[in-house]
Amino acid sequence: MNSNQLHTNQSGSAPTVLSERAGIGACMDVKAHGGRIYAIQRACEGHTGRLSVLNEKLELLATYEGLGHTRQIEMIGNVAVISAREDGLWFFDVSEITPRLLCHYRTVEFATGVALYGNLAFISCRHYGVEILDISDPTAPRYVGLVRVGEVQSATVSDGILYCGAWGQKKVVIVDIHDPSKPTVLSEIPLQGRGDGVHVKNGILYAATGQHARNLVKKDPSDPAFGRGNGVEIFDVRDPKNPVQKNGIIFERAYCETMDMWEPSLYGDTLVVNNSILGVFGLDPETLETRFRFVPPADCDPNAVTGATVLNGNLFVASCVDLFAVRGLKLGDTPLNRTDVFLPTALPALSFEGHGATLKTAYVGDFSVLSMDANESLLALACAEGGVHLLDKKTLERRAIIQTADQALDVKLHKNRLFVAEGIRGVEIFELDGFSAKRIGGFAAGKSINQIALSDSGGYLLCGIGCYEMGMYDVSDPESVKPLYGYTVAHGIFYGNNFASKNLADGTMVAFCFGPGLLTTNPDKGDFTFHAVKYTPRSRYTEEGVETDGESILYTDSNSYVFISPKHENLTNLNDLPHYRVGEGFTGLLTMNDRLLIASHRPAGRIWAADISNLQAPKLLAKLDTNVSPGKAVIDGDRILIPSGRIGLLQMKLR
DSSP: GGGGGGGGGOOOGGGOOEEEEEOOOOOOOEETTTEEEEEEEETTEEEEEEEEEEEETTOOOOEEEEEOOOOEEEEETTTTEEBBBTTTTEEEEEESSEEEEEEOOOOSSSSSEEEEEEEEEEEOOOOEEEEEEESSSSSSSSEEEOOOSSSSEEEEEEEEEEEEETTTTEEEEEEEEETTTTTEEEEEOSSSEEEEEEEEEEEEEEEESSSSSSTTSSSSTTTTTTTOOOEEEEEHHHHHOOOOOOOEEEEEOOOOOOOEEEEEETTTTTEEEEEEOOOEEEOOOTTTEEEEOOOOOOSSSSEEEEEEEEEEEEEEEEEESSSSEOOSOOOOOOOOOOOOOOOOOOOOOOOEEEEEEEEEEEEOOSBOOOEEOOOOOOEEEEOOOOEEEEEEEETTHHHHHESSSSSSSSEEEETTTEEEEETOOEEHHHHHEETEEEEEEEEEOOOOOOEEEEOOSSSEEEEEETTEEEEEEEETTTSEEEEEEEESSSSOOOOSSSOOOOOOOOOOOEEEEETEEEEEEEGGTTTEEEEEEOOOOOOSSOOOOEEESSSSEEEEEETEEEEEEETOOOOOOOSSOOOEEOOOTTTOOOOSSEEEEEETTTTTTTEEEEOOSSSSOOEEHHHOOOSOOOOOEEEETTEEHHHHEEEEEEEEEEE
């Protein structure tokens, strides 16, 4: 169905609805469960990310703080599952009024959408796909696999079929998950706007859309498709291989870049669609005529709606302003997530195909290997909830486990000191004596610290704070760490692995973000500021490669790499630089020495190896496609070691 065939919403005739506000502040999502209201709130100046429990009268009953960048909440049985973007996944027991934390799980990338079905959780991880977990024991979720289906923000499951709302690709991907270890894509449905929330009942799919229409040419208000993608489309998916569109509606023109979420749900005989800055629509699911509409008061800009739920006929709306109750609508209930389903699962084995190299699992366990660093005698592995594992560098045998205060997300070594990034808990600093560790200090930033880099002296620590900030800290005295200076990204995001693992020869530290571009600083030389040098064109997403050879900065661009000098302040276009082609599709997190370049492209699961003995004439050595999300490699002599999440630490051998 083309956009000109869709209905235009006539909201002027919708009845006025009255509301009450809870007074708890901005919320990101809300769910009714067991007669109570559960609202999640992002970290802000007043708290560090919160789960708030309220009764139907909007009286606050209990809270739990420290969840970080919350996004969605779903409930099954007496368990609440909360996604928190860069802060991972949280599981709570909600059988009592006060929530009890069951576990904190690290997802493969930003955790956005949550869909629950029997013993399984399906976590939308944006560009990395949908991560499948077995939550039979919610205190210890087990990784089942990853289905790569585009930039998925939200998903739902019905009768063994997974429906994924792909944001950037403007589509719904339909996947058979009866065998969770072998998910199979059945079909794809193009949408008129950006995809997100999906809802399925009795073989009918409701897909909410937002932002721009499919035929957008330029991201400019002068384009007729600009802001014309807001609406909902309805499909018959009783045959999921051959979906058929039944109806659809386009709401009024509107666009907000920062609050981009939309979700449909059936409550009895009313289709409720929350659509960001347009508010909440109550629609007749057959005719799509508007029965009611609610837009939060404009206490802030944007005053977007971020979630909606129903309890005893009343609508509860999460928004950037507050949590609201809209009374008197007499809405019906929506079905609970099914608990009577059990699908057998197992940890997937490593698989790969390609040429030029082989992979094997060198170290694996019931944890995720996220990053690593090495010194003369040991390897330190950040293993999320498993803490930090210290391995003998020669044998790769585990010699010690350091139990960290929270998830170990990144590690850096300097002589006998170990620095561990631990999310909302900040950074812990340890002194090593062989394989023994003693905590000697630490600090927090109020938001999650997910990635770190050290100055050459070891006296300064660069931290990625949340996903929009960097901060430099004086760590020369671990018992009295001092914040020095920071940088906030006005447009863009730090997805992780944004820091070069090596510094330039003069000690300059390097980072990259698709908004500000190249970022450099050198605290060892008294340069206490961040310098941003913008280049175009650049990738929109920053799990691209940035590394140094000591003299220049190496960055992946258009199947190639380029050398960027931080002195090129007047250079505005990467196309003006020589490009050194590696291969079609080449990109990824970079690691290099004087003869070898390794690129790990996490979203695609692809690993590249190139001979760079002559940097101006790289020779492709290997290209592997895998079922893992490979992290930044460490080249240790003749060994190439690659952290790969729940599949463990991999060793790559060139042929």
